[in-house]
Amino acid sequence: MVVAVASCANPNGDASLVPEGPVASQVSRLCAAHGVPRDLVLAIAAVEGGLQLPARRVVRPDDTVPVAGILELRHGKFNSLAAGAALLGTTEDALRADTDLGTIAGVRVIADLAQRMGVSSPRLADWSEVVSELSGLGGFAPDYVARVYTALRRGGLYPARDGELVYIAPHPEIPVALTMAPPGLHVQAPDFPGAIWAETPMDNKWTSGRPDGNAAVDIVVVHDTEGGWDASLSTLQWDGGKSAHYLIDADGSRVAQFVKESDTAWHAGNWCYNKHSIGIEHVGYASNKSGFSTALYDKSVELVNSIKSRWNVPIDRNHIVGHYQVPNGNNMDQCSPPCSAGLDPCESDLNYGGSGHHTDPGYYWQWCQYMEKLGGSCNCNDAWSLWNCTSDGTQAWRCNNGQLEKQECVSCTVMPVGQPDECKPASVEPEPGPEPSPEAGPEPDTEGGTEPPEAGPASDAAAEDSPEGSAPTDAGTSSGEGGPATSWGASDDDGGCGCRTSRTSGRAAWFVFALIGMLGLRRRR
Numbered sequence: 449m450v451v452a453v454a455s456c457a458n459p460n461g462d463a464s465l466v467p468e469g470p471v472a473s474q475v476s477r478l479c480a481a482h483g484v485p486r487d488l489v490l491a492i493a494a495v496e497g498g499l500q501l502p503a504r505r506v507v508r509p510d511d512t513v514p515v516a517g518i519l520e521l522r523h524g525k526f527n528s529l530a531a532g533a534a535l536l537g538t539t540e541d542a543l544r545a546d547t548d549l550g551t552i553a554g555v556r557v558i559a560d561l562a563q564r565m566g567v568s569s570p571r572l573a574d575w576s577e578v579v580s581e582l583s584g585l586g587g588f589a590p591d592y593v594a595r596v597y598t599a600l601r602r603g604g605l606y607p608a609r610d611g612e613l614v615y616i617a618p619h620p621e622i623p624v625a626l627t628m629a630p631p632g633l634h635v636q637a638p639d640f641p642g643a644i645w646a647e648t649p650m651d652n653k654w655t656s657g658r659p660d661g662n663a664a665v666d667i668v669v670v671h672d673t674e675g676g677w678d679a680s681l682s683t684l685q686w687d688g689g690k691s692a693h694y695l696i697d698a699d700g701s702r703v704a705q706f707v708k709e710s711d712t713a714w715h716a717g718n719w720c721y722n723k724h725s726i727g728i729e730h731v732g733y734a735s736n737k738s739g740f741s742t743a744l745y746d747k748s749v750e751l752v753n754s755i756k757s758r759w760n761v762p763i764d765r766n767h768i769v770g771h772y773q774v775p776n777g778n779n780m781d782q783c784s785p786p787c788s789a790g791l792d793p794c795e796s797d798l799n800y801g802g803s804g805h806h807t808d809p810g811y812y813w814q815w816c817q818y819m820e821k822l823g824g825s826c827n828c829n830d831a832w833s834l835w836n837c838t839s840d841g842t843q844a845w846r847c848n849n850g851q852l853e854k855q856e857c858v859s860c861t862v863m864p865v866g867q868p869d870e871c872k873p874a875s876v877e878p879e880p881g882p883e884p885s886p887e888a889g890p891e892p893d894t895e896g897g898t899e900p901p902e903a904g905p906a907s908d909a910a911a912e913d914s915p916e917g918s919a920p921t922d923a924g925t926s927s928g929e930g931g932p933a934t935s936w937g938a939s940d941d942d943g944g945c946g947c948r949t950s951r952t953s954g955r956a957a958w959f960v961f962a963l964i965g966m967l968g969l970r971r972r973r
Contacts, residue, residue, distance in 0.1 A: 466605060469612035471499060471518065474548060475555070482559040483568065487616050488575055489555060490606070491599040492582070493518035494616070495592070497676040497698075498547075499608040505735075507544040510804035512690060512729065513675030513683045516543035517550025520675060521557065524584015524682030532557050547609075558582060572600055573622055584682040587647065592678060594629035597622055638705040640694065640754050646681060648706040652688040655712040659723055665709065665759040667725035668752055669716050671771050672732045672740075672809040677702065680731055690714055692727040694751060700743030703751060709758065716774045717802020720782035726755055734810025739839040745814070749821045763824035770813065771806045778803055790829035814838050816845045816854070828852045835868035837861075844871040 468476060472490070479486040493499045498518035507514070514529060515521065521528040521543065532553030533540045543550040561578045562568065569575075579596050580589040603618030638645045650656065658665070673680040677697045684692055684706055691713040695704040707713040715727030728751060732740050752761075752768065761767055766786060772795050773786035779799045787794035794800050795807045815830035817838045828847040835844045837860030844855040846868070857871040 466615045471608040472614045478555040494606045495595050496520040501547045511674040513673040513680045515675040515679045517554040519554035520679040522679040523687035525586045525686040526584040591629040597626040639709045643703040643705040646685045646704045646706045648685050654691045654707045669725050669727045671729045673729050692729045695729045698731040700747035718774050718777045739812040742840045763822050771808045774802045837869045
């Protein structure tokens with residue numbers, strides 16, 4: 449997830465007195481050993497969002513945006529990930545799996561770039577060309593450099609993994625000009641108004657036009673990147689063999705377009721689907737238990753509706769699909785309908801996820817709320833069998849004996865794994881009682897129901913005990929406590945490419961965890 453450049457400096461004390469935790473200590477040692485400015489490395493990491501990467505990561509060789517270390521080394525115009533692996537004599541996957549090892553590689557890459565560019569000055573301003581090259585962003589590098597130097601000039605505290613806070617001293621000596629990016633060069637207008645046009649080489653990236661007589665676009669494929677905004681932008685623009693039409697930032701604030709909608713992006717790992725689809729990448733991580741932001745969903749809905757205005761894309765789950773549902777053309781007919789058996793069976797079936805068996809956008813993508821925002825509906829197999837709260841706490845969903853059910857919530861309380869989440873309903877009918885006497889005054893307002901019990905930390909058992917890409921077995925169904933629910937009957941819809949799909953029973957949607965009084969999401973059983 450992208451961390452805002454604005455720091456969280458403590459106005460009530462001296463931030464410089466914050467003790468160094470493991471992340472900051474490692475950077476200090478590495479920078480002293482290799483002659484690289486400590487605060488420069490931390491500012492780059494803060495802009496990248498890499499400070500919060502876990503120490504160990506389960507990585508997949510076919511992730512769309514492979515990143516390593518707090519600097520998020522990647523396959524950009526400058527391949528910093530390959531450079532780091534070469535300097536350490538190890539593999540890219542080893543760097544990706546071990547964030548501390550990836551960080552060592554990152555500092556080594558910066559030191560190597562500085563040596564080749566003849567940079568040895570302690571002045572931070574003299575390292576701007578190194579920062580630009582490291583970014584791998586090509587024409588977007590000036591904006592990146594400006595954001596890094598803004599963070600350096602401002603300084604402050606930034607959140608790192610495991611609750612650590614990293615301090616960067618303010619550097620008012622940095623010229624203001626370094627914090628200001630020149631206007632971007634717009635080669636052509638994007639299809640989606642307001643998107644940033646990212647000029648992307650066609651060679652080994654995408655195909656001009658829609659083959660087979662300009663095949664009609666009737667599918668949108670939803671992806672997540674597994675990297676931050678800058679790593680995702682540089683990788684999708686420059687890394688060979690992969691592309692997408694659009695990229696949406698984690699907070700919904702930015703959209704980039706790489707390939708015209710009338711051209712064919714290589715994103716689904718299935719040529720039939722590529723010819724008929726538009727691919728949307730979303731900045732985020734499938735393993736992030738807090739899910740995706742409301743702003744990201746809203747921007748994605750806006751983009752899909754804009755696409756629908758230009759193409760005949762039906763708003764249903766046969767045509768709005770996740771990458772994990774795309775047939776693997778190596779094992780089956782490329783034009784087979786998308787997998788509809790549910791999250792677990794689809795993600796674990798090697799016949800789906802395209803040729804690389806991708807599982808994005810993962811368990812924490814909220815299909816039911818997303819489809820409702822689009823004006824369509826999800827299927828029972830998009831939900832879990834117990835009530836699960838959405839990440840914003842406004843809804844709970846479940847699949848109950850083949851019936852999809854939804855609750856509207858004022859708030860949603862996560863319960864221990866194996867129990868349904870508790871939705872405080874948006875409205876509760878008052879219980880019948882005696883008529884008030886004339887002297888009793890106005891009847892008290894009972895709208896809103898009673899307060900739920902105070903939320904406590906949720907159990908991590910299911911999420912921690914099950915490996916990435918798999919889910920625990922259902923503990924059963926709930927009795928539906930928590931307020932009135934809306935039900936829809938499960939139905940079989942005729943899928944894309946003129947193929948029929950089948951629907952089997954699934955399990956109800958999402959869950960929340962409490963952390964220092966704030967709600968986040970955890971997948972439930």
